[in-house]
Amino acid sequence: MEWLILSLLVTMASSVDSFLDHEYSRTALGDNIDKASVKLLREAYLSSENTNVVTSPLGVLLLLSLYSSGTQGKTRDEITQLLHVTDYKEMLDSYSGLSKEYASINSSYLSLANKIYVASGCGLNDEFFRTATTYNTEVASINFHNVDNAAHIINQWANEKLKGLIKDPVSKSSLDKDALVALFNVIYFKGHWHVPFQxxxxxxxxxxxxxxxxxxxxxxxxxxxxxxxxxxxxxxxxxxxxxxxxxxxxxxxxxxxxxxxxxxxxxxxxxxxxxxxxxxxxxxxxxxxxxxxFDIKSSLDFTQILPKLGVKGIFSGGAHGIVKERSVAISKIFQEAAVNVDEEGAxxxxxxxxxxxxxxxxxxxxxxxxxxxxxxxxxxxxxxxxxxxxxxxxx
CATH class of the missing domain: 2.30.39.10 (Alpha-1-antitrypsin, domain 1)
Known part of the structure; x- marks a missing residue:
């Protein structure tokens, strides 16, 4: 079985405010993300040596939902159970819609981007590629055998999106020369309090x-x-x-x-x-x-966290609908995250x-x-x- 690396880069910066209007709508997607997010945080907290923890569960859930479109059977069921999904097509539409919505928000304070790197000589399954495009995902070819150069290329893209908050989040040890494809997500937020702390x-x-x-x-x-x-x-x-x-x-x-x-x-x-x-x-x-x-940086290994929440098949079961004529599984899923909260930003x-x-x-x-x-x-x-x-x- 060939191996897939699913990598996740997430970051955030913030400052501090008071309030504008308070008209917030509650949706089924928000409820589902809520339930899955706090479970992911609890496991990250329990498994971390440093109990100062920051994570963007949304980044994990976005990539899992996209990955699920190339799977079937028990593996897909494990993902949808974590995501609290009852209507699978509705779930794909919701997460793809959220990706598009966030990609359209002013990039000076929010940046969400998805990217797939495909090993040279390989191609994505047509249906998976179409699904990825609905997630506003870029696709590029890369030579994973040259691990140093592959890490450099990925970091160039990540550093641009992360605006220097996390420098070079991908090391060569994060990659596998035998990888066929790698999925990445970046979320960056910089907020300003309306009534700043003095x-x-x-x-x-x-x-x-x-x-x-x-x-x-x-x-x-x-x-x-x-x-x-x-x-x-x-x-x-x-x-x-x-x-x-x-x-x-x-x-x-x-x-x-x-x-x-x-x-x-x-x-x-x-x-x-x-x-x-x-x-x-x-x-x-x-x-x-x-x-x-406070200023927190976290390096989280979701390869260890997700099985504790019942998501195991992605690491062992073959996914036939991602790469053409090949079966793949995830070898690594990780996240780099940061948060900074201080008086500034107004x-x-x-x-x-x-x-x-x-x-x-x-x-x-x-x-x-x-x-x-x-x-x-x-x-x-x-x-x-x-x-x-x-x-x-x-x-």
Missing amino acids: ASLTEDKDFHVNRTLTVKKRMMHLKKSLFFNADDELGAKMIELPYQEPGFRMVVILPNEVDGLPEVLEKVAQKGLLDNVFALSPARRKVNLYLPK KAGAFTGAVIVPLSTRYKSPPPMDFIVDHPFLFTILHQDVIVFLGTFTH
């Missing part, structure tokens, strides 16, 4: 890594009206920080307990995050927010988020509500109802 207010404050270890972290400060939700069943509360970029927002999920992150992760892996995200509502008073600056500071509620002339504003992110937490970046990035910060 750098002059950032200060060292206690961050409780666990019940016995406390360290100092640079904490940003913001006092604004924000959307908030508390869920005793989940054991966490959350706050929303919208970006200037239309439809984008960060949601920070803070466990009630200092050591509560593993339990919260288990719960969201069972039910997803969107129910809680769509339960966010105006806090009806200012929120006194302290949020640590190009214009005139916008002020406010929640307007009817008040009597004698109404006295309630005191601000504290939301102090001083222990391990979960965060996500969404576009509308689609989770684009997801991560944990613990130390």
Whole structure:
């Protein structure tokens, strides 16, 4: 059996805001991505030596959905089960539509690109090629036998899309000279908070890594009206920080307990995050927010993670519908991801988020509500109802 390398490059940069409108639609695709994403994050968190983790599950799911079009039987069933798919054609249409939509968004803040490199002398199956084009995927020929040059060519493409955030994400050890085809996905996001944190207010404050270890972290400060939700069943509360970029927002999920992150992760892996995200509502008073600056880089091996979620056949079963007259399987699937959150990013500071509620002339504003992110937490970046990035910060 010939081997296929499925490689995934994902990255993200961010800065910080307050909110515009709050008209977000909820879709079946968003729900399916939500459920699969939190399962992928949980396994990445459990398998990582460094529990500061960032990933773009969306990149994994996009490539798996595309790959599934060249498979059949149990292998395809395992993929669709992870993707929570009931209507296969609808799934292909949804993911291909999402690829096209994101590729059309202003590339100054969002870049999503798919590319397939085919070994010299090989050709893609006609039907698979047609499906790939619906995913807005470029196709190019490459000589995998010259591993150094192949890595250089792929990195040139990746570096352009990643805008220098991750330099040369593909090493020659990532490739296989006997590969017939490699699938790549890049997602890059750079957001700007509408009401930025003022750098002059950032200060060292206690961050409780666990019940016995406390360290100092640079904490940003913001006092604004924000959307908030508390869920005793989940054991966490959350706050929303919208970006200037239309439809984008960060949601920070803070466990009630200092050591509560593993339990919260288990719960969201069972039910997803969107129910809680769509339960966010105006806090009806200012929120006194302290949020640590953080910078996370993750190298994730989904070759190890996916089998734990029941996706095994892609690594052993033959896929006959990808390369002409050949059967292939995946040998590697990996992801390089990065996130940076700080005070910067507001190009214009005139916008002020406010929640307007009817008040009597004698109404006295309630005191601000504290939301102090001083222990391990979960965060996500969404576009509308689609989770684009997801991560944990613990130390």
